[in-house]
Amino acid sequence: MNKHVTFDAQAALGFVRSQTTHVETAVNETVYPDIQYPGLVPVDTSAHPFAQTVTYYSSDKFGRADWINGNADDIPLAGTELAEFKTSVYTAAIGYGWGWEEVNVAMTIGRNLQADDALARQAGIACERGVLVDEYCRTSAPDVLAAGDVAVARPAGGGGPIRLESWQNAQDQGAAAALSALDAGQPYLPSGAVWSEQYEAMVQIAGFPARAGREVLRPQADARALLSVALDEDGRVIGAVAVNAARELRQLRQWIAQGTRVDPVQLARADAPLSSARIG
Numbered sequence: 001m002n003k004h005v006t007f008d009a010q011a012a013l014g015f016v017r018s019q020t021t022h023v024e025t026a027v028n029e030t031v032y033p034d035i036q037y038p039g040l041v042p043v044d045t046s047a048h049p050f051a052q053t054v055t056y057y058s059s060d061k062f063g064r065a066d067w068i069n070g071n072a073d074d075i076p077l078a079g080t081e082l083a084e085f086k087t088s089v090y091t092a093a094i095g096y097g098w099g100w101e102e103v104n105v106a107m108t109i110g111r112n113l114q115a116d117d118a119l120a121r122q123a124g125i126a127c128e129r130g131v132l133v134d135e136y137c138r139t140s141a142p143d144v145l146a147a148g149d150v151a152v153a154r155p156a157g158g159g160g161p162i163r164l165e166s167w168q169n170a171q172d173q174g175a176a177a178a179l180s181a182l183d184a185g186q187p188y189l190p191s192g193a194v195w196s197e198q199y200e201a202m203v204q205i206a207g208f209p210a211r212a213g214r215e216v217l218r219p220q221a222d223a224r225a226l227l228s229v230a231l232d233e234d235g236r237v238i239g240a241v242a243v244n245a246a247r248e249l250r251q252l253r254q255w256i257a258q259g260t261r262v263d264p265v266q267l268a269r270a271d272a273p274l275s276s277a278r279i280g
């Protein structure tokens with residue numbers, strides 16, 4: 001068993017916080033009232049955490065003797081009552097932006113969760129939560145290039161500097177930096193492509209969905225599949241998020257590259273092929 005493995009939020013917070021280069025002493029603290037809930041509501045953890053319902057019974061015994069006439073046929077009765085109640089179980093959670101696995105993997109291998117640009121800063125290279133690069137992967141220092149997780153680029157289409165943490169970007173930008181070093185560089189335009197296998201789900205992102213003006217969900221035949229298409233104000237496809245929908249994502253990738261406009265109504269029709277959504 002790995003002694004570093006942490007499941008506790010406070011311990012994880014300590015690790016995450018310790019990576020900041022400088023921690024200011026607190027200057028203002030919002031004081032919230034104490035949480036009364038645990039004192040008022042008894043908590044019973046005897047059920048299995050993944051039970052879907054909890055059934056409980058409420059029983060009562062009733063009856064009271066009274067004076068009767070010897071020939072009475074209305075003798076007060078005694079009896080028992082039993083009522084059954086069923087409560088559904090819901091899951092509540094709170095956590096940090098980094099996953100439990102990410103925090104523990106980073107602790108195990110001694111890696112920072114944030115881009116570590118300390119060396120570059122010490123060398124006087126311009127950094128903005130990562131090493132700033134231009135479209136040729138050049139930093140502010142002559143003959144020093146940066147690519148991958150540590151590099152922060154200003155995207156060609158405008159917007160603030162972005163740092164992409166994905167395997168695909170590390171590979172593509174690394175290749176672009178190598179060509180740049182050989183004076184054969186082309187302006188590097190990140191595709192935004194990310195893929196990740198999460199158990200049976202293949203999650204893929206193309207383009208930059210976060211910049212979308214609107215999102216259209218395209219129905220999928222497979223209940224475990226999802227396809228979200230991101231459009232700009234003019235109806236051009238600028239991004240997509242797919243779960244187990246690789247085939248249609250391939251088409252969308254081409255449309256993102258070509259700036260294709262689509263009809264959102266057609267796009268959302270389960271009975272219409274994806275190609276029919278294209279305008280022009």
Ligand SMILES: Cc1cc2nc3c(=O)[nH]c(=O)nc-3n(C[C@H](O)[C@H](O)[C@H](O)COP(=O)(O)OP(=O)(O)OC[C@H]3O[C@@H](n4cnc5c(N)ncnc54)[C@H](O)[C@@H]3O)c2cc1C
Binds near residue numbers: 168
């Ligand atoms: C838990 C986890 C899960 C992930 N899952 C996915 C995923 O599903 N899909 C996806 O696309 N991406 C995923 N990523 C992100 C992906 O792994 C990274 O974006 C990618 O590896 C970045 O490559 P890189 O070459 O820029 O940096 P790195 O792979 O971090 O390589 C940097 C190298 O530089 C070395 N180094 C650092 N400082 C120094 C120094 N001073 N001197 C010498 N060497 C140094 C490091 O040891 C390291 O080997 C995941 C990352 C983590 C941590």
